[in-house]
Amino acid sequence: MNEHLFTPRNRGFLFLDSHPAGCARxxxxxxxxxPAPSGPSAAAATEGEGPAALVIGSSAGYGLAATLAGLKRAGIRGIGVSFEKAPTVRRTATAGWYRTAATADLARAAGRDLVLLNGDAFxxxxxDQVADLIERRFGGRLDHLxxxxxxxxxxxxxxxxxxxxxxxPIGLPNRTKTLxxxxxxxxxxxxVETGPAEGDDVExxxxxxxxxxWERWIDHLAGRGLLAEGFATAALSYIGSPLTAAIYRQGTIGAAKAHLEATARTLNERLGRTVGGRAVTSVNGAAVTQSSTAIPGIALYTGLLRGVLGTGLVPPIRQLATLWDQLTGAAPLALDDEGRVxxxxxxxxxxxxxxxxERWESATTDTIAALADLDWFRTEVRRLYGFSVPGVDYAAPVATDVPWPVPTPRAADDDSGPEAVRSTV
Known part of the structure; x- marks a missing residue:
């Protein structure tokens, strides 16, 4: 078993290795x-017979929060899909690999039947692999995606x-502050200045x-007859502040988000007609994620937002607990005029x-420490890779060759044994 001591190595917001124990913690x-479940969902969560769900992108950011909140708050059972790199002789696994292993341990301890797959969701x-699992392991019906x-x-x-x-950005170059x-x-x-989209960048x-x-997943599962009556699906999205709109909501990513919302309206009409179901986009709040730190201006904005709100900044896990309440009917769907949660x-x-x-306008290298919560932001970035997590002994060597979790075979599976439900592809 490979054990290592770690000194974090990074290039900007990107860390070259991840810490297994820190990711697990x-x-x-x-x-x-x-939040713990309450009301009708509490019994299902306790008994391990909650709704069957699929989370695509289950190892990081809001997708990880959706998986954990679904397991604890809604008592889901089902499948998580992500795409992570295994450990090698020279490098650790990606942080999502270790987070997935930890998620599997928590699910098992809580009595949840969760299969975690590693591969290309596209x-x-x-x-096909997911559809086969739903058929033989989860009763042939999926309640949520x-x-x-x-x-x-x-x-x-x-x-x-x-x-x-x-x-x-679309149309004109965008010049913005960044941290x-x-x-x-x-x-x-x-x-920093970012040049406008050219050629087929938007497409x-x-x-x-x-x-x-997202639509292809729904089509594929519907084609196999796997969508339960009342099936509900949500795609996670972000709108953000006017301060970042030129590079985000009004830029190439914004065009993609608009397409996502249009897809939701199409799917919502179709699912309502065929299975009495729903499709929505869920617009989440700002958070420090591996994806968001790559967007110019977002790091500065998030640090300033935390400086304004302090602990009033709502973490992803609490947001996704609210989403699960709405998807499962524990709380009414609260939609805006565009049909978005x-x-x-x-x-x-x-x-x-x-x-x-106001803080954005005043932000300079000399003033930023007084305007943004930099300690919090730096810690959140490091936590993405398992560093600066309270309670972890970083002076102790830690095993890096953590295996991908393989689920326990069930009687409902076919007769080919554990290999039939192996979670890597």
Missing amino acids: SVADMWEAC SDAMK VYSVAAPRRTDPVTGTTYASVLK VFDEEGVPEVRE QTVAVMGGSD RLDTWELTEEVQAAVA
Whole structure:
């Protein structure tokens, strides 16, 4: 068993390795922070016979929060899909690999039947594998699907064309403030300019981050007759502040989000007609994630938002607990005029946005420490990779070759034994 001592190595917000024990502890902390179930869902959660659910993008960010909140709050059983890299002789596994192993341990301890698959969610092979599992392991009916995929590229399984997403404004260049840290962790506020989308940049980004794959998943499962009566699905999204709108909501990503919302309306009409179901987008609030730190201006905005709200900033696990309440009927669906679930209202009030905008205008390298919660932001970035997690002994060596979790065979599976439900592809 390979054991190592770790000194975090990073390039900006990207860390080169992840800490297995820190990743596991961060998952346990999220589990503890999730509100316990109440009302009718409490019994199902306790008995381990909750609704059958599929979470696509289950190992990081809001997808991880959806998985953990679903397990604890709604008592789901089912399948999580992610795409993570295994440990090698020279490198650790990706942080999501270790978080997935920890999620499996928590699910097992709580009596939840959870199968975790590692592979390309965009592929038809993965869709077939999931459908087969639903048929033989989860009674042939799926109650919920949460779609939370953030990927830089996607290969269309029909045409074989590979599309790549870009982070660009549409129409004109965008110049914005952004937050960076040097190798010593000293903060700097810079201005960066991003050139506008060119050629087919918008179409490529929509092909990767829009609703095409979400719809393909629904089509695939419906074609196999696997959607339960009342089936509900949600794709996770973000709108954000006017301060970041040019690069986000009005940029190439925004075009993809608009496509996602249009897809939700199409799916909602179809599911309502065929299985009495629903499809919505869930607009979540700001958080520090591996995806969000790559977007110019988002790091600065999130740090300032925390400076304004402090502990009033609602973490993803609590937001997703609210979403599960709405998806399962424990609470009414609270939709805006566009048919979207809004979990970001705490962030976008006039008072909060005015306070953040005032700090944004004043933000310079000299003033940023007084305006943003930099200690919190740095810690949140490091926690994404398992570092700076309270309660972890970073002076002790830790095993890095953690195996991908393989579920316990069930009587409902076929006769080919554990290999029939092996969770890697």
